[in-house]
Amino acid sequence: MTEKKDTIPHALYIHIPFCARKCNYCDFNSMVSDAKTIDRYLRALEKELNILQGQYLFQTIYIGGGTPSVLTEFQLEKLLSSVIECIPASEIREYTCEINPGTLTKDKVVLLKDYGVNRVSLGVQSFQQHQLKRLARIHSGDDAREAFALLRMNGFQNINLDLIFGCPEQTLDEWEKDLKAAVELSPEHVSTYALTYEEGTPLALDLKNKVLHKLEEDIELEMYKMAIRYLTRNQFNHYEISNFAKDVYECRHNRVYWENKGYIGIGAGAYSFLHGVRTANEKDVSKYIHGIEENKNINSFAECLPQNQLASETIVMSLRLRQGVLNTDFYERFGYTIEDQFGNQINRLRRYGLVAYEDERLMLTEKGLFVADTVMTEFL
Template structure:
């Protein structure tokens, strides 16, 4: 049974130089028409794949807060009408929010429709780096959005921070961590820059115009991140995520535990009944498919048992607690060691994995070499 919902708002007021998510510059786009089609997709999805309980809702983008107040209220009302009958008392309802695109009125609208967690795209606390990233906000506006959110009663606040940026120094990243902690947030998601195709940064990289820190410098930034946040009471519960006790992202844990979820909107992905589906990304194509078929699916990928077991391992190992041996056996009818015994033994001998008795998890060394570990679980014939 599906208990989680992801909804995608692809519109942006500006396009960041590193972003390869499905997004589109907002000006001149059929925003209202798109929201109507999202509502149809929600209805049709629930009709085809019913549920009786929703524990988490996550609205990402793009920039969901690029919607104006009227559009935001229409969208959230549709979400409430469709999924509201199934939400639990402990619902985690997250919206991504960008500094500079949030107003007190938008926050009040979110609060009135049950949003209780904000994921704020800060990225850095130096205006020079924000400009380099193509962000449309200032450092000052990061503080402003946090204070506005607190004034409107939001207590579950996450900041996104990036490291390994062009010309970024470890001192700058240390300052970013300090400034973030001064804001009194409850959660941090922090990722190293990945240069993806079809981005401004990729074009600069191909021309030799993207001066990135060395691998050693990036590893030092990651080590600093872990130690500074742990000292401040934000425990690392996943490779890139840190939280005060009780403020871990329930929605993202759905992904890492390889549980199923709805994906609504252009370019969204879903995982239902062992099938991964990808929605059409371009707006016109997304809306046309809904008009013609009721659903915007581009393809259905029916996972084999071997593929589901692989995913269970390389997704679950991202978490500090690792993968439960009992859960694996219940889920797949086979002991974990009967399937992945050799990989676990080899990685344990390299001090990358450990057996805690109930779980298989990364060691401290393994956290720095996660990709090397995950690749070992993509070997089932």
């Protein structure tokens, strides 16, 4: 007997944990690997996709990594065809693939287009050679411009550019140049992230050994404010703490995370969150492949969130959106109002001018936006 299809729209994340080279700040689940391992990994993904087939309604798909574009044309076609065989194209509203500008070819762009990918996220990070070198990126600023042009030429009308600020020795002037270069390309979406020094990365080690120095926090904050000013002045809507979009181009897939709604992740280390239950796949690529090949349970972690924790996480994630959380939506989902659980915190944060209510929405004020991490901890 076939199980009844879950008709609530979900998001599907597909993790490709392979890169051409490891960037020195990266602690993502990614590695440099050989063709044989990648082929086995793609077969494992196909198997996971087959299990999902017909069970869920997916409106967004996001192929991320790692570097999905490090796959050869042949491997990329295998992946894209596995996806489309299992998920009806008619249901998909947004289909994103992450691209590293140093790994894109014309044939890969054509494949992405042919298989229905309609949004690309380009990992530019910076347009300046010395910054890219410092981050150990494999591409140049010109590679990013060329990749963007290639995507445009082949009909991609929804392109995100990822940028990083707060690099060692980076000046406000340099950051403004990066913003300017990004805006000149006229993308639909820009994401800006502050560089973080994750434990175990070469960058963190250099920091520890005083080979480099972290930027002062107030300069980093000034860079963030500059991004908001610069991008909003250029018709980007600042809709999430780190994300800016033109017109209708907000990322639908990531909105599912921010609204703490249901998603399924496949691949090594990918998380899923369905009906209050969070699970994670085995993170180690070999163990993941082996587990799938042997038809074993590949979950390395599972937790069922109690209602109050689910509500806490929903507030924390939703406050990332500039529009905040609508009290009626919250009530519909949890059966009580935001104040019922968080009245004290909200009163305190309102007194300090860090959150506000507008049209029944709880949201961060501009002051709250700049200390968002501190505000969020109040709800945990």
